[in-house]
Amino acid sequence: MAGSFALSSGASFAADLDVKDWQAVLAKAKGQTVYFHAWGGGDRINAYIDWAGQQVADRYGVTVKHVKVSDTANVVSQIIAEKAAGKEEGGSVDLVWINGENFASLKEKGLLLPMSWAPDLPNYQYADIDGKPTLTTDFTIPTDGLESPWGMAQLSFYYDSAITTDLPKSAAELLDWAKKNPGRFAYPKPPDFIGSTFLKQLALELAEDPAVLSSEATDATYQPVADKLFAYLDELHPHLWRQAKAFPDNVSSLKNLLADGETEIAFTFNPSDASASIANQELPDTVRSFTFEGGTIGNSHFVAIPFNANAKAGALVLADFLLSPEAQAVKQDPQVWGDPTVLNIASLSAKDKARFEALDLGIATLKPEEFGPALSEPHASWLTRFEADWTKRYAVQ
Amino acid sequence: MSSRTTLIAPAVALILMLGPILAGLAGSLAPAFGWLPVLGGDAVTLDPFRALFATAGLGKSIMLSLAAGLVTTLIALLITIGLLGAWSGTAFFRWIERLVSPLLSIPHAATALGFAFLLAPSGWLTRMISPDLSGWSRPPDWIFPHDGLGLAMIAGLATKELPFLLLVSLAALPQVNPRRHANVARTLGYGPMSAWIYAVWPRLYAQIRLPVFAVIAYATSVVDVALILGPTNPPTLAVQLTRWMSDPDLEYRFLASAGAILQLAVTLFALLLWWVGEKLTGRLFRHLAVSGARFQQDLLLRGAAAMATIAAVLVMVLGLAGMGLWSIAGLWRFPDAFPATLSMRSWERQATMMGDPLINSVLIGSLATLIALVVTIACLESENRSRRKTSRRSLMLLYVPLIVPQVAFLFGLQLLFLLGGSAHSLPTLVLSHLIFVLPYIFLSLADPWRSLDPRYAQLAASLGCGPWVAFLRLRLPMLLRPILTAAAVGFAVSIGQYLPTLLIGGGRWDTITTEAVALSAGGNRRLIGVYALVQMALPFAGFLLATALPALVFRNRRDMKPVHG
Numbered sequence: 001m002a003g004s005f006a007l008s009s010g011a012s013f014a015a016d017l018d019v020k021d022w023q024a025v026l027a028k029a030k031g032q033t034v035y036f037h038a039w040g041g042g043d044r045i046n047a048y049i050d051w052a053g054q055q056v057a058d059r060y061g062v063t064v065k066h067v068k069v070s071d072t073a074n075v076v077s078q079i080i081a082e083k084a085a086g087k088e089e090g091g092s093v094d095l096v097w098i099n100g101e102n103f104a105s106l107k108e109k110g111l112l113l114p115m116s117w118a119p120d121l122p123n124y125q126y127a128d129i130d131g132k133p134t135l136t137t138d139f140t141i142p143t144d145g146l147e148s149p150w151g152m153a154q155l156s157f158y159y160d161s162a163i164t165t166d167l168p169k170s171a172a173e174l175l176d177w178a179k180k181n182p183g184r185f186a187y188p189k190p191p192d193f194i195g196s197t198f199l200k201q202l203a204l205e206l207a208e209d210p211a212v213l214s215s216e217a218t219d220a221t222y223q224p225v226a227d228k229l230f231a232y233l234d235e236l237h238p239h240l241w242r243q244a245k246a247f248p249d250n251v252s253s254l255k256n257l258l259a260d261g262e263t264e265i266a267f268t269f270n271p272s273d274a275s276a277s278i279a280n281q282e283l284p285d286t287v288r289s290f291t292f293e294g295g296t297i298g299n300s301h302f303v304a305i306p307f308n309a310n311a312k313a314g315a316l317v318l319a320d321f322l323l324s325p326e327a328q329a330v331k332q333d334p335q336v337w338g339d340p341t342v343l344n345i346a347s348l349s350a351k352d353k354a355r356f357e358a359l360d361l362g363i364a365t366l367k368p369e370e371f372g373p374a375l376s377e378p379h380a381s382w383l384t385r386f387e388a389d390w391t392k393r394y395a396v397q
Numbered sequence: 398m399s400s401r402t403t404l405i406a407p408a409v410a411l412i413l414m415l416g417p418i419l420a421g422l423a424g425s426l427a428p429a430f431g432w433l434p435v436l437g438g439d440a441v442t443l444d445p446f447r448a449l450f451a452t453a454g455l456g457k458s459i460m461l462s463l464a465a466g467l468v469t470t471l472i473a474l475l476i477t478i479g480l481l482g483a484w485s486g487t488a489f490f491r492w493i494e495r496l497v498s499p500l501l502s503i504p505h506a507a508t509a510l511g512f513a514f515l516l517a518p519s520g521w522l523t524r525m526i527s528p529d530l531s532g533w534s535r536p537p538d539w540i541f542p543h544d545g546l547g548l549a550m551i552a553g554l555a556t557k558e559l560p561f562l563l564l565v566s567l568a569a570l571p572q573v574n575p576r577r578h579a580n581v582a583r584t585l586g587y588g589p590m591s592a593w594i595y596a597v598w599p600r601l602y603a604q605i606r607l608p609v610f611a612v613i614a615y616a617t618s619v620v621d622v623a624l625i626l627g628p629t630n631p632p633t634l635a636v637q638l639t640r641w642m643s644d645p646d647l648e649y650r651f652l653a654s655a656g657a658i659l660q661l662a663v664t665l666f667a668l669l670l671w672w673v674g675e676k677l678t679g680r681l682f683r684h685l686a687v688s689g690a691r692f693q694q695d696l697l698l699r700g701a702a703a704m705a706t707i708a709a710v711l712v713m714v715l716g717l718a719g720m721g722l723w724s725i726a727g728l729w730r731f732p733d734a735f736p737a738t739l740s741m742r743s744w745e746r747q748a749t750m751m752g753d754p755l756i757n758s759v760l761i762g763s764l765a766t767l768i769a770l771v772v773t774i775a776c777l778e779s780e781n782r783s784r785r786k787t788s789r790r791s792l793m794l795l796y797v798p799l800i801v802p803q804v805a806f807l808f809g810l811q812l813l814f815l816l817g818g819s820a821h822s823l824p825t826l827v828l829s830h831l832i833f834v835l836p837y838i839f840l841s842l843a844d845p846w847r848s849l850d851p852r853y854a855q856l857a858a859s860l861g862c863g864p865w866v867a868f869l870r871l872r873l874p875m876l877l878r879p880i881l882t883a884a885a886v887g888f889a890v891s892i893g894q895y896l897p898t899l900l901i902g903g904g905r906w907d908t909i910t911t912e913a914v915a916l917s918a919g920g921n922r923r924l925i926g927v928y929a930l931v932q933m934a935l936p937f938a939g940f941l942l943a944t945a946l947p948a949l950v951f952r953n954r955r956d957m958k959p960v961h962g
Contacts (some may be wrong), residue, residue, distance in 0.1 A: 027839050037904065040912075041919025043746060050750065067904040068915040074643045078903065085815040092821055183538040183927030189629065246543040246629050258520035261731040262536045281727045281740070282921065396454030397545065397630045 015166050017313055019120035030061040032314030035384070037075045038097035040068020041252060044276060046296030048337045049328070055191045056321050061143060062314040067093075076102050079111050079306050089151050094279060096317040099141040099301040104380045107127050108305065109276065110275040111120040116145025122146070123323040125368055127128075130343035133376075134144060134300040135342060140214055141378045147302035148319045149342040151331065154298035156203055156366060157267045158274040169293045171205040175232065177265075178239040184264040186240055188254060189247035189395075190387045194269060200378055204228045213378035217385055224344050225382075237394070245397060259283055269299075271371075272338030275362025290368045297376030325352035334362040406775035407791070413772065414798050417810055417828060420663075420924050422801070425810020428654035433812075438651060442929040444666030446653035452652075455629035459628070459663055461547045463636045465554060466617030466667040470609060472555040475708065477562045479702025482593035483695070485575065488617045493706060496569065500560040500616075500713055503937035506913065506930035509625040511544050511716020512546050512553040512725065514922065515543060518730045521719045529734035536731055542626040550627040554619065557710045558612050561604070568844065569604035573597060591692035595682070607792070607838075611799040613671055617664045618802030621895055621914065634660050637805050639896075641810050650808075657805040664802050719931070749930065751909070758935060761823075761898070762891035765830040769838040773883070776839070778872070779847045781854075784865055795836045803820040803896050811900040821903035829897040830890075838887040845879035846872075875957075879949065881943035887934030909935060 017028060036053075040046055046066065049316045053064030071073055075096050082091050098106070103127045106112050118124060127149055129135055136142065160168065168174040188195035206228040212221045237244035241263050243381055248254050253270055259282055260268040268274065277283040298346045303322060305315045328341040328391050338361075345356050361367075427433060431442035449455065484490040515521050519536035542549035574596045582592035604610075623633045631637060636773075638656035647734040723729070727738030810829065818823050853875070854867045862870075873880070895910050902911075913928035931948040951957035 035905070040915040041917075041921075043750075043916070043919070043921060043924050046750060048748060065905075068907065068912065069904065071643065077643050081812070083814055085812075085818075087818070089853070092905065139763075172799060242538060242540045242543075247411070250920065256920050256922070259730065260536055262519055262538075264748050282923075284728060284730060314557045381738060394629050396457065 002169040014021050017316075019316060021121055026060055027318050028313035029317040032311035033063040033065060034094045034311045035065050035067050035071075035092060035096075035269060036095045036315075037067045037093050039068065039070070039072060040066065041056065041250075043335075044280070044337050048331060051336075052376050054323060055327070056318055059321075060317050062311075062317050063288050063384055064318055066279060067272035071099060072096070072102050072211045076105055076111075079106065079308075080109065083111060088308055090310045091306055092310070093306045094212040094311045095303050095305055095318055097150065097301065098147065098304050099299060100377065101217050101303065101380055101383065103143075103302065104141045106306070107141065107144075107146060111307050112146045113307055113309065118143070118145045118148035118319070119303070120145075121148060121316065121320040121323060123140065123320050123325070125266075125341045126325060126347050127323065127331060128342060131344060132300065132342065134298065134374075136245055138300065139377045140344075142203060143302070144316045146324060149300050150303050150322055151301050151339040152298070153301065153340070153370060154271055155267060155269055155296035156271050156289050156371070157265055157291060158258070158283075158287055158289045158364060159257065159265050160284060161288045162284070163261070167290050168265075169290070171232070171292070172200050175236055178236055180219070181264060182239045183243070184262075186242075186257060186263050187267075188250050188255065190390050192250050192377060193256070194251040194267070195247070196383055196387060197297055198267070199229065199390065200379050200383060201292075201375075203378065203382065203386065204297070204375055205292070205294060206232055209274065210375075213382055214376060216379050217381045222385055223381070226385070229386070230389065230393060233390075233394075243377055255282065258287075269371070270339055272332075272334045272340070272362055272365040274364035276334040276338040278364055279362065283364075285363065287364050289364050291346050291372055292395065293371070295375045296371075297377060299377050325349075327353065329355035329359065332356065332361075334365065335357055335381040338362070338365070405475075406772060406779045406780070408774050410772045410839070411794060413831055414627070415767075415794065416590045417789040417832050418798060418801055418806050421806030421808075421810030424813045425654045425657040425805055425834065426809070428651050428809075428812075429658045431651060433654075439569040445651040447656040448652050449659060452637075453539070455634075458634045458637050459659075460616045461550075461632075462660070463667050463670070464547055465550055465619070465623065465627075465633060465853075466544040466613045466664070467618040467670060468551050469554040469558060470613045470671070472551070473558040473562050473612065474609065475557055476555075476702065477566055478594065478598060479590075479698065480563070480706050481566060481570075482590045482598070483699035485593070489703065493563070493710070496710060497564050497567070498940055499562050499721045499937060500710070502889050502940055503557075503713060503933050504910065504929075504936075505557055505619070505721070506621040506625065506893075506895070506910070507915070507933055508557045508713060508716065510917065510925055510929055511554050511720050512549070512712060514719045515627060515712060515716045516549070517542060521715065521734075522723075524732050525734045534732060543629050543736065545628050545630075547628050549635070550623055553626045553791055554616050556712055557622070558616070559706075559709050560611065561606065565605045565608040566601060569601060570917050572604060572844075573600040575601070585691075585692045586693070587597055587693045589691040590695040595686050597654065599679075599682075607796050610668055610671070611796055612800065613667050614664050616658055616798040617667045618804055620804065625917075631937045634663060635802065638804060642804075646762060653808065657802075657808060660802050661805040664740065664800070664805075668800070704777060717929075720922075720926040720929050722926070724924075724930060726923060735762075743927050745843070747927050751912075753905040754909050754912045755931075757906050757936075758892055758910070761830055761906065761908065762888045762935075764823075764827045765834045765891045766838070766887040768827070769831055769835040769887050770884055772835060772878065773839045773842055776844075780847075781868075781872075795839055795870060798832045798836050807896055807900050820903045822900075823906070826898065826902045826906055827900040830894055833894060833897070834887040834890050836866055837890045838883045841883035841886045842879055846876060848877060863961055878943075879884045881946055882940075884937070885939040885943040892932065892935045903905075 017025060019025060036049065038049060047066065049066045055064065056062045056064055057102045075093060079091065079093055105381060127135055132152065139312065165179065167178040187198045190196045190199055203225055204213060207213060213225070241257065248257060254266045255277060257263040271289070274283060274287050274289050278285050303319050305312060309315055325343060328343050331337050331339050332341050341356070345353060406436040429440060429445055431438045431440055431444055450769065475872050493793065513520070517540065518539045523531060523533065523536060556872045566798035577597035578600070579593045583589065587595065616750055618634050620639050623636045627633055634656065635783065641653035641656060672824060676738045725739050725741060726736035814825050849872065855870055857871055858865045893910060895914055898906060898908050898911050908930060909932050911931050916924045916928055947957070
């Protein structure tokens, strides 16, 4: 049933727009306005999207409006509401910045453009599909060409080297460190994205057999992992910032706490966040990064087109531009955003390679070889259970 | 004008304000009982309420909402009484009086952010006294804001509501003849404060009772301030149900709708408790008044009232100054009292990004204000011509949009607009702002309009001028000043709207306020500072225009100069 629905809409879409015929896409996109729903909490990110929009307007005549979202879940909710109200055409979201859970939820409910389009984008040929497995499986869910890669991420920690000298290199050491430095570590309250990532990192490290996390959680596989995770958290919480009676909101509050000297160790999913924040005068230039020796969670983020997008061709053109070597190189510059590229640098032309080689990644960014292995995200079902249990145990005091 | 046409304006006003609220409430009520066929809810059931009452921490959320409503209002009202009773007519009071309008134009979210910037453990105050006075080289580990009892939230809200209650009291005072009543009590040997409280306060309170109710209702259901200053585990009911409403899992919409109905009940319960409190205090005071105690020594109380007022004003002004400083700060580490370097970079960067949000804010605000002004003036003019005064009951209706919690009907309204296919359009967005702008404009303009001496119009009529001439050449110019002030109030209300702009505008209509909230999610204080200042500058510009224009228009009309009492 779902399959036949997908097939028929896909066919009708394909009838009026063939991604393989890129000239036709460009022609159709000209004059369209693309509403790009993307998190709007970072001024450098906003400025980058603004820049990309201007490029696309100059080159292809596509107007980009950045709808600044405070939580991507709201976008999912909006698309669902439109579906519920029977709005099959002319939806309000043309392109959405997305990953993991929200992608899983949109894909499962059939709320994305029901056809594989990403691999047909001209710039997709440079994407590092072989070297970066997370480009085709987002939180263990196959992307099936329903979303186009935009950036890479790996969990990394940072600290002020003028204040902190002893660094924990694993979850177990982090617990000891927190006991020795009460009130100087915090993690954001799940379901905040980075807070949830921290839970997943702990679960992967603490599990007897981390391999079980890569398939759907069952009652039998879940309980032993959860027991270890929550035993750890029970022990950690009394030593956290505000004794875990209050939690920071998100990755930015975490950074503010470190900047204010309230905490000593913070973490981020964007490896050059610390360097970029130094450049932005948000952090002192004595801040440095470190990571766990056993590796940390890594993943990719994407852009996707909802089933009822109004400017589908324009959205394709924007997605392709975001994937271009030029746009990716500008994005990786810590002075601009500092988000690691999804491209395979070796496959680029000499001119494009030079763009990446010229980048100064910044003093507080770890080099690729300093990172431990990138651990895969657990199957999306694990986090749903972790979050429910977390809320039950800690959200009311 | 025939009696039928004179009824049109009030009817339009009521439809504009109450229509969307009733429709929205219906839109919330149906899913609360499980009925929303498009989402697969096609049976009337109590399941959403069962799920709601099974939510962990719900009782505490409700208590927090009640405390936010009642304690906040009590504190703000006590300071208002103290200030008016102890300091009316003094230089100190005139100084506060001048500050009221600018303080009122600071948006709630900006006040709350300023409050947090100032009073957090690593805030400006501790920075000023650290490390020399406090001995702290690192910020202390206090839970403030976000403390479990909601003290930060209550203090922040009370600070913000004080100027509002002061303003409505100042507007109402001339009608209750305070000096004469207080003097009579003074001659009977009562101390200055007790004389005022016994003789003037009951009369004044009768006049400002509805605005007090509006404050209670607002504070029980506020979302942005509770997010910034309130407890997190669990948060207040309004914050909780806003989260459910934006959950990607659509099942939560049923829970959220039930929560919206509960929010309405909690707000009404808070009003009921207040009403009971009114009766009890009234009885207590009647008892005290005949007891013979005259409280002649009230210096301590007078001092406390002044201190509390000064503290509230200082917190607001310093909070704002702190945000201004952050907006131009380079690196600013604890415990430095001032940033190590200053830079205009945040302003320069944002200047290019602010165009659309500024235009949208001004466009939506101006349209809503203009429509509300026309409707209000039509209502008041039809009153003039039909010689019928609006009854007390219809005045209650004006307060309905201010008393029904936004979250209780906006989600329902959003769903209705979506189903009707008109969501995200400018007219629906302006309509959603109008719900809140119209009552404020009506309340600001009604008293000055009604108190214009009718003999002017009688004189005009005796000279053979029709009602339109009296309206266009007499009432409009003579009332230009209050009309513009009302417009400034309405514009300020529109600028501050976050939830309606977000929900009804569907993210398509960036305003300075939606931008400010999106950026505050990013936690960058330099940006928050920039946007909070701009967010405050807009309504402030409105108030400035409202004062400057009449001065310009009437520059050669001596008797149209503002009267300073």
